Structure formats: C-alpha cells, structure tokens
Amino acid sequence: MLIISVILLGFFIPAMNSQEISQYIQDVWRNVTLPHHDACVIESQIDPLIAETWLRDFHMPDDDYFGCFLKCLYSSLNFMRSDGTFDQHEIVDVAHYMDHDMAEMCLENIDVEENLCKKSYNLCWCVVHALAEWPEEY
Ligand SMILES: *[C@@H]1O[C@H](CO)[C@@H](O)[C@H](O)[C@H]1NC(C)=O
Numbered sequence: 001m002l003i004i005s006v007i008l009l010g011f012f013i014p015a016m017n018s019q020e021i022s023q024y025i026q027d028v029w030r031n032v033t034l035p036h037h038d039a040c041v042i043e044s045q046i047d048p049l050i051a052e053t054w055l056r057d058f059h060m061p062d063d064d065y066f067g068c069f070l071k072c073l074y075s076s077l078n079f080m081r082s083d084g085t086f087d088q089h090e091i092v093d094v095a096h097y098m099d100h101d102m103a104e105m106c107l108e109n110i111d112v113e114e115n116l117c118k119k120s121y122n123l124c125w126c127v128v129h130a131l132a133e134w135p136e137e138y
Pocket of ligand 1: 031
C-alpha cells in the first residue's frame, strides 16, 4: 500500500504542480494578443470566457473554436504565414518567453497536420506544456 501511494504521489504531484503558467508569461501573451483578441473571438466564435481565461486556467479544449481562435491570433501576429507554415523567427522575436530550441521542438513535424486550426492547437499545446514543465528555464 505504501509503495502504491508513493508511486501515485510521484506521478500526480509533479503533474498537478506543473499545470501552471507564470504570471509573467500570461502578461506577455495578453499584451501581444490584445490588439487581435476581440476580432479573433468573433471570427472563431469561441466562448469569450474561455478566450479570456484559458492560459490562466490551463484549459485548452481540443475543439474547432479554440483551435481556430489560436489560428486567428497566430495569423494576425504573422506567426503563421498565409501558406499555413509557421515563422519560427517571428514567433521567438515576439513571444520572447520562448527560445529557438523550444520553438524548434514544437514546430518539428507540425506540418503533417493540414487543418490549420488543429495545427495551431498542436503548437499551442506543445508550447504551453513545455513552459509549464520547465518553468525555471523560461
Ligand atoms: C504589458 O503592457 C503594459 C502596458 O503597456 C506594460 O506596462 C507591461 O510592462 C507589459 N507587461 C509585459 C510582461 O510585457
């Protein structure tokens, strides 16, 4: 029983602690996306409450609304080019809480997904988990 508890704790405590994004990163994201936020909420028809709170709450619904909301932001910020590929230099330049290693890791193999909303979701998911798991590095 003790061993099982130790194993469970070992799994769940780090997992729970890591589901969090620093206030600084939340602030940078808010600043960067603010000029496009409202237009992208309308375009994607995402629930405005989720659009407002997803990063704070670590809540990333795997649906078209959220994916297309991200795609709209990424396109507006020129993170995504008109051909649907991502511009790593632009991303790291603007979202400066990321470095090239992280961007490269998250952009690796990303073009296999052809649905641009889903592709945006995949990028976001990767970045947010990387930021949460190695907060001391970013
Ligand atoms: C966000 O923008 C505000 C207002 O321009 C600025 O004071 C603040 O330093 C910015 N925060 C970050 C983390 O960039």
